[in-house]
Amino acid sequence: MDQAAVSTPEGRSPKAPVLPLDRAGRESAPLSLLKTAIQRREVTVVVVTVGVVLYFAFRTGAFYSVANIIVIAQYTAPIVVIGAGEVLLLVLAEIDLSAGQTYLTAPWFAYWFWSAGIPVGIAILIALALSLLIGFVNGFFTVRLGVPSLIVTLGTLYTLFGLVLVKSNYQQVDMPGGTGTAGKIFGIGAWSTILWALLIMAIIWVLLKKTRFGVHTTAAGGNLLGAAEAGIPVGRVKIWCFMIIALVSGYAGILDAVRIGSMNPGNTGLDIVLAPIVAAVIGGTALTGGRGTVLGTVIGAFFLGVLEDGFNIIGVNAQWFYFAEGVVILVAMAINVQLSRATARMKR
Numbered sequence: 329m330d331q332a333a334v335s336t337p338e339g340r341s342p343k344a345p346v347l348p349l350d351r352a353g354r355e356s357a358p359l360s361l362l363k364t365a366i367q368r369r370e371v372t373v374v375v376v377t378v379g380v381v382l383y384f385a386f387r388t389g390a391f392y393s394v395a396n397i398i399v400i401a402q403y404t405a406p407i408v409v410i411g412a413g414e415v416l417l418l419v420l421a422e423i424d425l426s427a428g429q430t431y432l433t434a435p436w437f438a439y440w441f442w443s444a445g446i447p448v449g450i451a452i453l454i455a456l457a458l459s460l461l462i463g464f465v466n467g468f469f470t471v472r473l474g475v476p477s478l479i480v481t482l483g484t485l486y487t488l489f490g491l492v493l494v495k496s497n498y499q500q501v502d503m504p505g506g507t508g509t510a511g512k513i514f515g516i517g518a519w520s521t522i523l524w525a526l527l528i529m530a531i532i533w534v535l536l537k538k539t540r541f542g543v544h545t546t547a548a549g550g551n552l553l554g555a556a557e558a559g560i561p562v563g564r565v566k567i568w569c570f571m572i573i574a575l576v577s578g579y580a581g582i583l584d585a586v587r588i589g590s591m592n593p594g595n596t597g598l599d600i601v602l603a604p605i606v607a608a609v610i611g612g613t614a615l616t617g618g619r620g621t622v623l624g625t626v627i628g629a630f631f632l633g634v635l636e637d638g639f640n641i642i643g644v645n646a647q648w649f650y651f652a653e654g655v656v657i658l659v660a661m662a663i664n665v666q667l668s669r670a671t672a673r674m675k676r
Contacts, residue, residue, distance in 0.1 A: 370611065370612055370621055370623055370624040370627055372612070372663060373610055373611050373612065373624060373627050373628055373631060373660075374627055376631065377627055377630060377631040377634065380631065380634050380635060380638065381634055383638070384634065384637075384638035384641065384642065387638075387641075387642050388641055388642060390641055391637075391638060391641055396637065396641070398518050398519070399637060400630075400633045400634060400637050401519065401521070401522035401633075402518075402521055402522065402587070403633045403636065403637065404522065404525070404629050404630055404632070404633035405521040405522045405524070405525040405580065405583070405584070406431060406521075406525070406580045406581070406584055406600070406604075407603050407604050407607050407629035407632060407633070408522075408525040408526070408528075408529055408604075408607075408625070408626050408629045409524075409525045409528050409529070409576050409577065409579070409580040409604075410427050410428065410431060410573070410576070410577050410580060410600070410601060410604035411603075411604030411605070411607040411608050411611075411625040411626070411628070411629050412528060412529045412532040412533070412576070412622050412625055412626070413427065413532065413572055413573030413574075413576045413577060413604075414427065414573060414601075414604050414605055414608050414625075415532070415536070415608050415613050415620040415621070415622050415625055416532065416535075416536065416545060416569040416572060416573060416620070417477070417566075417569050417570065417573060418605075418608055418613045418614070418615060418617070418620055419536070419545055419546055419549040419613070419617060419618065419619065419620035420545060420548055420549045420565070420566055420569060420617055421549055421552075421615070421616060421617025421618070422470065422477040422566060422569070422570075422617075423477055423478055423481065423605070424466060424477065424481045424570060424573050424574070424601070425478065425481040425482045425484075425485055425597075425598065425601055426462065426466060426481040426482070426484035426485040426488065426574075426597065426601075427481075427573050427574065427577040427597070427601050427604070428485070428577070428596075428597030428598060428599065428600030428601030428602075428604075429484070429485040429488040429489055429596070429597025429598075429600075429601075430459055430462050430463075430488065430574050430577040430578050430581065430597070431577040431578065431580055431581035431584075431597060431600055431601075432488075432489075432492070432581055432591075432595055432596075432597050432600065433462075433488045433489075433491070433492055433578075433581070433597075434455045434456065434458070434459050434577070434578030434579070434581045434582055435455070435503055435581050435582050435584075435585035435586075435591050436492050436495070436496065436591060436593075437451075437454065437455035437458050437459075437578075438451045438452045438454070438455040438503075438504070438505075438582060438585075439451075439501055439503060439504065439591065440495065441454050441455070442504050448504045448505045449505075451504075452505070452582055455578060455582065456575060456578055456579060456582075458578075459574045459575050459577065459578030459579070460571050460574060460575050462484060462488070462574045462578075463567075463570040463571035463572065463573060463574025463575065464567060464570070464571050464574075465484065466480050466481050466484055466570040466574065467566055467567030467568070467569070467570035467571060468567065470566065470570065471563040471566050471567055472563070477570075485596075485597050485598060485601075488597070489596055489597065492593045493593055493594075496593040498593055498594070499593070500590055500591065500592050500593070501590065501591055502589060502590050502591075503585040503586055503588070503589055503590060503591055505586050511586060514582075514583060514586055515582075515583045515584070515585070515586025515587040516586060516587050516589075520583070520587070521580075521583050521584060521587055524579075524580075524583055525580070526626075528576050528579070528580075529622055529625075529626055532572070532576070532622055533622040533623065535572075536620065536622060537622075541565070541568070544560045544561075544562075544565050545565055545569065546618065546619075546620075547560055548560055548562040548565055548566070549617035549618040549619075549620075550617065550618035550619075551618075603629075603632055603653075604625070604629070606628070606632065606653060606656065606657055607625050607626075607628035607629040607631070607632055608620070608624075608625045608628065609628070609657060609660050609661065610624075610628040610631065610656055610657070610660035611623075611624025611625040611626070611627055611628035611629075612624040613625060615661075631656075632653070635649065635652060635653075635656075636649045639652075
C-alpha cells in the first residue's frame, strides 16, 4: 500500500502523525523500532552506554580487565541502590536529597552502638531501624505538615551531617564487621556490593511494577487528586516510599563502609545523592511524576560509572566528569521531554 493512500482515521487530530504501512497493512519495521524506542525510555540510554563502553574499550585494553570491571561495579552499586529508591519518590513527583547522607550516617549509627558494647549484628539492625525512622520523619513533614520534600530532605541532610561531625569529633574510624565469611558476604567480597545492589533493585522493581503498592504509587504520581478520590491512601504511600529509600540507602552505606573498612565524617551526602538522581533522569524517569523506570536507572548508573572510570583510565582530568554529567542531564531532560510529546501524539 502506498503511503499517500493511507487515509487519516476519523477523529484523529490533524497534528497526529500517520505511520506508513507495509504491503500487509502493518507498520514498517524501522517505524516499529522507532515507536518502541519512544515508548521504552531505556533504549536510548542503552545505546549511549554501549557506545561509551566501546569507545573506552577501543582507547585502552585496561578498561575491560577484570580488576577494572570490579572497580566500576563497586562504584555503581550505591548509585543503583539509592537511584532505585529515588525512582519511587520521583514517580510521586517528590525527591529525597537526604538519601546520600543516610547512606553515610547509617554506618556511624552501627559504629556508635557497637562501641557501646552491642554486638555488631544487632548494632547494624538498630542502624537500619534508625534509617527507617529518618525516612518516616521525611515523609511526615512532607505529607502531614505540607513542607516541600526538597526542603525537608535538605534539612535532614544537614542535620545528619552535623550530628556525625559533632558525635565523631571529626575523627576517622574503622568500621567493624569486615572480617570472616560474614564480612565477605556483606561488603568485603569483590562482587558483594553490586550483587546486593542488583537484588535490592529487583525487589524495588517488583514492588513498583507487580504489586498493588506500585499501582497506587504510579497512580498517585500521575494524578494525586484523582488517586485520592479513588480511595488510594496517597499520604501513606508517600511516607512508605520515603521510608524505603532511607532503608536501602542506609543498608548500601553499611555495605560500602564494611568494604572500605573506615569512615570519614567529612564526607557530605549531597554529592552522593546527585549521581543516583542523574542516573534516574537519564534512565527515563520523569521529574514531574507518574512515570519511572528502575531498569533505566540501573543502566544510567552503569553509564555514569563507565564514564568516570573511562575518564580516569585515559587520563582525562577528573573535573571534566562533572562537566560531562551536567551536559548529560541537560541532554537527557531535553530528550525525555521530546519523547513524552511524541508518546502523547502517538496516543492521540
